[in-house]
Amino acid sequence: MLLIALYSYHNIKQQIISSQLSHLQAIAKLKSLQIDSYYKEITNDMHLIQNSPYTKYFLTFDSIGDIHFEQLFREQLNEYVYDNEINNIYIFDPKGNLIASTDKNVHFFPNSHCINAFEKGKISLNFSDIYRSKMADIPMKSTYIFYASSPILDSNHQLLGVIVAEFSADTFFNEIQDYTGLGVTGETLLGKRLGNEIVFLNPLRHDPNAGMKRKVKINGTIARPVIMGTMGNIGDGVSIDYRGEKILAAWRYIPSTDWGLVAKIDYKEALKPLEAIRNSIIITSFVLLLFGLVASLKIANSITQPVDMLESEARADSLTGLPNRKLLMEILSQALDKAKENHTVIAVLFLDLDGFKIINDRYGHDIGDLLLKSVALRLTNSIRQSDRVARLGGDEFVILLSGVQNNLTITKIANHIIRTLNETYAINNLSLTIGASIGISIYPDDNAENADEMLRQADKAMYTAKNSGKNHYRLFEQI
Incomplete structure (x- = not known):
């Protein structure tokens, strides 16, 4: 009977791991859908500004000297900023001259990232990498910034100018790093491949200063889930995270952003329900010696109860992957x-x-x-x-x-x-x-x-x- 109890322990352990991995997969899938939706929403915002008759009229006709129209155009841009949670909008001519902006204090390229966005925006819609803002330590300023840029074309597909919009990634990161349902040690994180290295994009729960700084080698032994995700894989299992800790993790590749996403929880926390089962096995062993087969069967039945409790505590809808x-x-x-x-x-x-x-x-x-x-x-x-x-x-x-x-x-x-x-x-x-x-x-x-x-x-x-x-x-x- 002791062998039966040990077999039950092993079987229940595998069930707990399987249940936890399914939960992590559901969270990773939900987060990836949120990322796709977020960038789809930004794409729509860019198309709206890009195709605005105000924008094309401003670039097509010699209206720069028309103070009244410039004011109307600036008001229109400010409405986009207010309605779509954009930090600032910059309109450049094809040569890179700033001709309109919601930032009254800027009369040239704000920084090198904006210049790079302008150059890439001449060709097609482009999203820059996310980086830490130089004004991150100023109260009420965004900590993480990225740019979206897009060409403005006339009816003959000739370049009239480039729109560059600056977005704050703070709200986005807060949503992706929502730890609800991930326990004390769990977290979600994002990574991107740069050559032979993986760069973590967001601040990390257990290393908050690592965001945008920490890198790991693709052929390294730590942070294997994020490496797998950024290399184009979708999967789950027992692995090692960026701290070198043993974890349960689910990883996904997000084609629209070329990112890898990981949802994970420490192995010890995930298997904490086994402590009660282990104690039950010890008690079962003594009871077997004292009370025989009948009593042991009753206790063996109680061993399986933590699994039922674990399943009832699942927080993701099994059909859609949405929160239940x-x-x-x-x-x-x-x-x-x-x-x-x-x-x-x-x-x-x-x-x-x-x-x-x-x-x-x-x-x-x-x-x-x-x-x-x-x-x-x-x-x-x-x-x-x-x-x-x-x-x-x-x-x-x-x-x-x-x-x-x-x-x-x-x-x-x-x-x-x-x-x-x-x-x-x-x-x-x-x-x-x-x-x-x-x-x-x-x-x-x-x-x-x-x-x-x-x-x-x-x-x-x-x-x-x-x-x-x-x-x-x-x-x-x-x-």
Whole structure:
């Protein structure tokens, strides 16, 4: 029986490792989708400015001496900065002369990174590397900066000028380095290959001064997960991190940025539930000597309980990889506490799909599951980088909006989500169409005291929207 107990211990250990790796893979997948969505959003911002009639008119005609038009153009650029969270916008002519900028104190290239962005922006849309700002130690200034640049062409595809936009990566890094669901030792990190070395892009949880500085050799023995990710691989397993510590890790390659992403947790913390099992085995050994086979079978049965508890504590939705209800409530509670402390606005959008049940009943659960995965992907790509999407179960999803400026921004996002979900889905040679009813709770407008109450308010508003015609949104304050 002792051999059976030891076998059970080994078997349960493998189950815990497998469960943890699945959880890390779900987190890594979610973070990679957020990165793709973030850069897709920036690409759209650049195209919007690039194709603005203000921009092309300013570069096509001799309007530099027109003070009134220059003021209008600068106001237009400032609106882009305000609405799209861009630090500064610079407009250059093909020779590199700065002809318009949102930065009133700059009359030439701000720095060498901007010059490099300008040169690459003559050819096509380009994103610079992320680097530490020289003004990082100044209060209210961004710590990490990158540039996006793009050519401005006339109708004959001749170069009129180049737009260079400066972005702060601070919010982006904060989102990628969200440790929720990763325990005390877990973290997510990004790396990029430069020759025969890998450079860590973001500050590291266990070495906060290492961001943008620490490098590891591709053929080295440490930091193997980030090396695997930046080399174009997707996988998971037991490995060694940049500290030389034994870890469980999942890694992914992100083609759109040529980065490697890693989600990891220390091996010791991941296997902490085994301590209780090990103690159970020791007790089992003594009981076998004293009470015989019957008592030992009862205790052996209790050994498997930590595995069931571990599974019940999983925080990622198994179908879509999105946060589930448990993880959502943790995230929402943290966001609500931060909003109360900083006097900021957050919103919860409770979303229920219209017409999903009919499709699920007609075509079967396999088609229904594929449709839910497509909805999850569209939702992830439709929100801002700072927002979160979760699946509660069935066809119910929740979106958390943080740092919104006003209610108009919230309702614009809700309308955008509804339009996006209304577009036809092509699944297994089927053309499927669904709608979405959304209920919205806003803090502090709706005076929710906690995360549960805020979610209930949004749920109630969603049912009001569904009962009044479906496929639209309703604010809690309107019911």
